[in-house]
Amino acid sequence: MAIEFRVGTQIKSIRSAKKISQTQLSNGICNINTLVRIEANETSPSFELLLALVNKLGIDMEELISNVRYQNNRTYYNIKETIEDYFSTYQWKKAKKQLELISEDIYNELPIHEQQYVDIIKIEIAKHVDRNFSYAHHLANEALYKTYKDKARYFTHQEMELINIILQFDQSKKHLELTNRVIDWIEQTPEMLRDYHAYMLLLNGISTYCYENDDWQAAYNYAKVGYKVALEKQGTKFIPSFLFTEGLSLYMLNQDQEKGIQDMKDALDFCKVTGMTEFYQAIIFELERYNIILEKGQLR
Structure with a gap:
């Protein structure tokens, strides 16, 4: 209740x-x-x-x-x-129980940016608990356009996070251009004012999109930048994703497969050490999808 x-x-x-x-x-x-x-x-x-x-x-x-x-x-x-x-420990069902405590009265009294935060929570719950992806996509668009205007020259943190979420559902030319426009805007922002968390989110989102569409060179380029930023700005939760994408891209490009293999191993080891069980399983799934088998501590 x-x-x-x-x-x-x-x-x-x-x-x-x-x-x-x-x-x-x-x-x-x-x-x-x-x-x-x-x-x-x-x-x-x-x-x-x-x-x-x-x-x-x-x-x-x-x-x-x-x-x-x-x-x-x-x-x-x-x-x-x-x-x-x-959320930090991926306890989605417990988060959903807490979300239910935010009544409509409370929600309507919140500033718009906090309403968007609650919307993002609802989206993640819809994805991870309810598995209702069409609703998640609809809500993400609805939440974004509470504040975002086409051809905007400035982006709030919530807008950038919502743009990244929408990328999971909408890979149209228009939305890819918007995603890259936001990344370019962040890179042009003075370093002391840069929203590094949003930057890592977007780099992770676009690099994942690229590798899922077999654009290995672009995936490598984005992941390489993302990994550097994650190390410098303590983006711990992003490190295994960037490492794995960078390694898989090198492996598939057949450029430096030895380094690619090591990067993928390091990503798995990082997940083990930090207890990122859910992401560890996601990497194993991707390895199997690309027929890269873990055997006796080695990848082949």
């Missing part, structure tokens, strides 16, 4: 803080049972009744609304912190 902090909760909180009984507050305004139901959020008071209660409590309507918004935001950021902990 979603947690919602409605007017009744705040009336009860203020009444208790002022040491006013329900009998005292309701006297001359409404039946005490009506107040009990309002405070339990079982019914919503009319504007006239709410105004009478607020006046008797000695506060104004603006203060009451401010209290409701503050409580909603405090609850949201607590939930957000828990979700981020679960």
